[in-house]
Amino acid sequence: MRVKIIAVDWGKDTRKRSAYISDVHARRISRLPFDGRLFHLIEHAISLQGPVLIGIDAAIGYPAADWRVLVHKSGTGASGFADFLLGEILPPDFFNPITEPDDWSPERPFIRPPPGRWSLKAFEAASSAGFYRVIDRRLKAQPIFVTSGLPGSVGSGTRALWQELRELNERLSFSIWPFHGSIYELLGKEQPVIAEIYPKACYAIALSESLPAPLCPIAKTKQAARQNALEALCEAAWVSRNQITIEDIQPARANEDDFDALMSAAALTRLFLEKASLEEADDIDSRVEGGVLGAASLSGKTGDTARSCKSLAGSGQHATRTVRPLHCPVPGCLHVFARGRSGWDAHLASVKTHPDWHPDVRDAARRKKIFRREFPDWFE
Secondary structure (H helix, E strand, O other), X not given: OOOEEEEEEOOOOHHHOEEEEEEOOOOEXXXXXXXXXXXXXXXXXXXXXXXXXXXEOOOOOOOHHHHHHHHHHXXXXXXXXXXXXXXXXXXXXXXXXXXXXHHOEOOEOOEOOOOOOOOHHHHHOOOOOOOOOHHHHHOOOOOOOEOOOOOXXXXXXXXXXXXXXXXXXXXXXXXXXXXXXXXXXXXXXXXXXEEEOOHHHHHHHHHOOOOOEEEXXXXXXXXXXXXXXXXXXXXXXXXXXXXXXEOOHHHHHHOHHHHHHHHHHHHHHHHHHOOOOOOOOOOOXXXXXXXXXOHHHEEEEEOOOOHHHHHHOOOOOOOOOOOOOEEOOOOOOOOEEOOOOOOHHHHHHOOOOOOXXXXXXXXXXXXXXXXXXXXXXXXX
């Protein structure tokens, strides 16, 4: 299946949203400029013609215990969360956050506690599920309904995505995994498939030596940690084995939004190429709670001895592994890569760097592919 993958780092602020696109068949990952609007992203996916997966870093699903209360109170006839979100008349003020614990109900789930006034536990006491889905607890993710006022709030992005999906349902054709079917079944219909992704899970999948992968904490707010992770990705055995070309690395070094999008695109690319498990475990009510694409390829462990994860976890200091300098193998080139293979793609992309080496090939992606083919031992 010649699937294309768009991985999106999401948030309430459209200016901070970022996306990378992977052409799995061409083995190429690059940054996808877009204005932050989901409408334009889906439009672009439709224009690509063929199966396109859009992975978005925001929750798509509802805690099952609270869902049962919501169904009872609202009288909804929806068979699951996606039908409820996209097709039902929502309860009044469904998207309007509450500020007091006594006001919380499944019909008004989002919260915005005044800073310093309430703890999360005060609000969780009103919820049967404590704001968590099964997959959130399994991945140690943040509660999905907290919009602001507490550390690690992700609810504003969740709310923005739900509102945009609801608005676009009548204007564009798309499906949502896993509510509308299995991932390969949906991709076979050749309309964009939207799925929830989780960057921390993607770090593990992209950087682990083997699958299933242990969770891999990265201090992504620190540039040194991002740099280490990107170097480890470019040097990963699966990247070399599959001859993956990774472009536009600099934005991912510079900011955590692009970093999350690139790492997520790489992780999903690996899952498809290695035919790894994408679907959720049977103990999750996918009709209601949804799922995180690729979470089934995690080992459930943290702090494993996997080389890349071990060296990248923690403070964001430079990795302790020894990186030996490498000489460019192109005949006549005297360039030395001081930090292993880091920066090889930018070095090879331009004809100006090696005017006598394939001077007729000016496309950066083709030059890098030729380089991998001619010097495979250099990547060992």
